[in-house]
Amino acid sequence: MTTVGRPRRAPVRGVRDGRDVRWEAHRTERRRQLVEAALRAVRAHGAGVGMDEIATEAGTSKTVLYRHLGDRAGLYRAVVEAVDGRILADLAQARATGDDVVERIAAMVRSYLRLVEQDPEIYRFVMTRPLETTEVDPADPVHQLTDRIAEQLGAILREHLETVGHPDAATLAPLWGHMVVGMVRSASEHRLTRPVEDAQDAETLARAVVALLRPALTDTHP
Incomplete structure (x- = not known):
């Protein structure tokens, strides 16, 4: 059966x-x-x-x-991811500070520079790329981070330029965003190469950035 x-x-x-x-x-x-x-x-x-x-x-x-x-590459990317999260969270908080566009950007710049000031070895580890990665590689984690920061800055700049009626807001905003990131990174790396007694603090560097930005954003028409 x-x-x-x-x-x-x-x-x-x-x-x-x-x-x-x-x-x-x-x-x-x-x-x-x-x-x-x-x-x-x-x-x-x-x-x-x-x-x-x-x-x-x-x-x-x-x-x-x-x-x-x-592997070591995985470790590096995991560290960069952790640092990215901290930087982007701090920048988002700084971005919401006040209404003045220059002061909002200054707050973001100050937040970034303070990370460099407080954690210089972490910054060096991330930015010097201890692996075979290059900035021209789209998958490079540092490249991706700077792109995200530039996008945040570009959004603030475009909002401001459109508010004041600038005819080239869509073109200028992303360019200026990347330019600010490049300027701040260059200043940060220069600061790290100076003797401690000669290095300028985050507040001094942030004021220098504001001094360059404010005239451009005040005179918003070509």
Whole structure:
């Protein structure tokens, strides 16, 4: 006699096993901890920090670092991502400060410069690209960050130029946004090469940027 069993239930697509969800949460948290350890190691040992020093700071092995972050390139990108989040959050807060366009931009510039002032080794680590990446590579994380900052600045500038009726607002705003980013980055990198006693503070550099911007934004018509 043949027994006909119940038909097998097909797996439900899109439904994840609870263990998978818990393991993914664990991996995410472990990755966050390793990135925080990497940031501490950079602050302690400088931008040329090695994987051994990062592993020691994390209290683990290089094998674990590679397992969670892929390789040194993965570590670098994870650190840049963490720094990006901090910079963009600070800039968004500064962007909402006041109504005067120059002061809003000055607040964003000041926020960026203070990061350089307070965390110079992190800034060096990110900007000097310890890996084989270049600024002309569209996938370069530094290039992507500066593009996002320039877009924020460009949005503020376009809003202002359109409000005052400038005929070239759409063309000038994104250009000026990138120009401000380039100017601030150049000033930041110059500052890091100076002896501590000769370096200008974030407030001084921000005022210098404002001095250049205000005439251009006051005389808004060609």
